Amino acid sequence: MASKNKVALVLSYQYPGKYALTVLAGAVEADAVGQDVALRFPRDRESLLAAVRECHDAGYRVVVAWSFYSASFPGAVEELAWLRERLEGREVLCIAGGVHATAETEQTLRGGFDLVAVGEGEPVLLELLGRLVRGEDPRQTRGMSKLVEGKVVSQGRGEGVVLDTYPPFAARHGMFGAIEITRGCIYACRFCQTPFLNKARFRHRSVENIARWTRVLRQAGKRDVRFITPTSMSYGTADESVNLEALERMLAAVREAMSPGGRVFYGTFPSEVRPEHVTPEALALLKRYVDNDNLIIGGQSGSERILRATHRGHDVETVVRAASLAVEAGFVPNVDFILGLPGEAPEDVRATLELMRRLSELGAKVHGHTFMPLPGTPYRDAPPGSVDEETQKELDRLASQGRLYGHWKQQVALANGIAARRQPRR
Ligand code: SF4
Incomplete structure (x- = not known):
C-alpha cells in the first residue's frame, strides 16, 4: 500500500x-x-x-x-x-x-x-x-x-448532505455545540441566506440520531442541549405544516437522553419559531418537554406591505396572536425584528414601532436587528439598513424600559461595511 x-x-x-x-x-x-x-x-x-x-x-x-x-x-x-x-x-x-x-x-x-x-x-x-x-x-x-x-x-459545490451521516459536533476532541436537526429551508424570506446555502428543502436528522448524540453530550458532562434549525416547529415535515407527533417523538427522546438532571432548550436561542406555528397545542407540547421560559419568534416587520415584499409568509396579526398565546402558556416571547428593510417608507417604520409597543404591552420582549444586504440573498444589492434619528430615540426608550434588546446599532456599521465591499455581479 x-x-x-x-x-x-x-x-x-x-x-x-x-x-x-x-x-x-x-x-x-x-x-x-x-x-x-x-x-x-x-x-x-x-x-x-x-x-x-x-x-x-x-x-x-x-x-x-x-x-x-x-x-x-x-x-x-x-x-x-x-x-x-x-x-x-x-x-x-x-x-x-x-x-x-x-x-x-x-x-x-x-x-x-x-x-x-x-x-x-x-x-x-x-x-x-x-x-x-x-x-x-x-x-x-x-x-x-x-x-x-x-x-x-469552479469545481462544483458540496450539497445534499444527509445529516445522520455526520455527528453534530466533535465529541472525541471535546468540542460540543448545538445539535443541527434540520438543514435547508422551504421558506424564501428575501433577506435570509439559509435557503441559498442549503437549498429550499428541509432535511431532518432522525430521532434516533438526535437521541444518540444527545446522550453523548450528556455523558460528556454537559448539562444543557440546544438545537439548530431554520424553524423549530418544522421538525419532521416537508412543507409549511407542523407535525406535532414527530416533534413530540423527538423531544421525548431528547428529554430521556438528558435525564437525569439535564436541561432541554427548544424554540429558543439559537433557533426561532415562525409565528403561524405558535398554537395552544404546540405550546402545551413544548411546556411538557423544554426548560426554556422564553420563545424566540420571528416577527421582522410591523408593516403588512413589507412582510409581503420580504416573502415572510405571515401577517402582523399572526405575530400578535403568537405572542399572546406564548404569554398565556407561560413563555416570554422574544420577537425578532429587522429595521431598515429595503423599500421601507416612514409609515412602514411607524408600523414596526407600533407593533413593538403592542407586543411589549402584551409581555413580549423585542429583539432589534438592522437589515444587512447579505450575499446570496435576493437583497444582496439593496441599500444597507439604516435607522433614522426619531426611530432611534423610540428604540432607546423601549430599551431603557427593558422591552427591547439587540445589536441594531452596531449592525448599522456592519451593514454599511457589507455594502461597501460589494462588487458588481458578473
Ligand atoms: S428567515 Fe427563517 S423561515 Fe425565513 S428563509 Fe430564513 S430560515 Fe427560513
Whole structure:
C-alpha cells in the first residue's frame, strides 16, 4: 500500500465561525480519513500561528481553515495575511468556506485564500483531506473553487448532505455545540441566506440520531442541549405544516437522553419559531418537554406591505396572536425584528414601532436587528439598513424600559461595511 502523508487540519476556532468548524471537525472524526488527520482548535491568532508552525515543523501537511459570515469576512482576510507574513517560508494550504465564501467566491479567493469550499462543507473537506493523505493534488477537490491565471475555476459545490451521516459536533476532541436537526429551508424570506446555502428543502436528522448524540453530550458532562434549525416547529415535515407527533417523538427522546438532571432548550436561542406555528397545542407540547421560559419568534416587520415584499409568509396579526398565546402558556416571547428593510417608507417604520409597543404591552420582549444586504440573498444589492434619528430615540426608550434588546446599532456599521465591499455581479 502506498505510504500516507501526515495531515494536520488547523481550524481558526473563533466566534462566529467556530460553530461551523465544530460540525466539520465532527465529520472528520467520524470519517476514515480522520485517522490520518490531526485536528487543532486554536482560539486566537497567536495560538493559530503556533499550531501551524508546530504542525508544519513536525512534518505534517498543514491545512488552515476559516469559516465566516459576511460581517466577519474582513477580519478573516486580515488574520490570513497576518498569518502568512509570519510563516517564514513554510507552505500551508489556506482554505475558506461558509455562506459568504459560497456567495462571494471570487472576492474570497482574491482575499488570499488558496481554495474556497462552495456549498455544504462536509463532503468537500473530507475529499480534500483524503487527497492530501494520499499525496494527490488538493486543488482538484470537487466543490473547491480556485484562481487559475487570475480567473475563478469552479469545481462544483458540496450539497445534499444527509445529516445522520455526520455527528453534530466533535465529541472525541471535546468540542460540543448545538445539535443541527434540520438543514435547508422551504421558506424564501428575501433577506435570509439559509435557503441559498442549503437549498429550499428541509432535511431532518432522525430521532434516533438526535437521541444518540444527545446522550453523548450528556455523558460528556454537559448539562444543557440546544438545537439548530431554520424553524423549530418544522421538525419532521416537508412543507409549511407542523407535525406535532414527530416533534413530540423527538423531544421525548431528547428529554430521556438528558435525564437525569439535564436541561432541554427548544424554540429558543439559537433557533426561532415562525409565528403561524405558535398554537395552544404546540405550546402545551413544548411546556411538557423544554426548560426554556422564553420563545424566540420571528416577527421582522410591523408593516403588512413589507412582510409581503420580504416573502415572510405571515401577517402582523399572526405575530400578535403568537405572542399572546406564548404569554398565556407561560413563555416570554422574544420577537425578532429587522429595521431598515429595503423599500421601507416612514409609515412602514411607524408600523414596526407600533407593533413593538403592542407586543411589549402584551409581555413580549423585542429583539432589534438592522437589515444587512447579505450575499446570496435576493437583497444582496439593496441599500444597507439604516435607522433614522426619531426611530432611534423610540428604540432607546423601549430599551431603557427593558422591552427591547439587540445589536441594531452596531449592525448599522456592519451593514454599511457589507455594502461597501460589494462588487458588481458578473
Ligand atoms: S428567515 Fe427563517 S423561515 Fe425565513 S428563509 Fe430564513 S430560515 Fe427560513
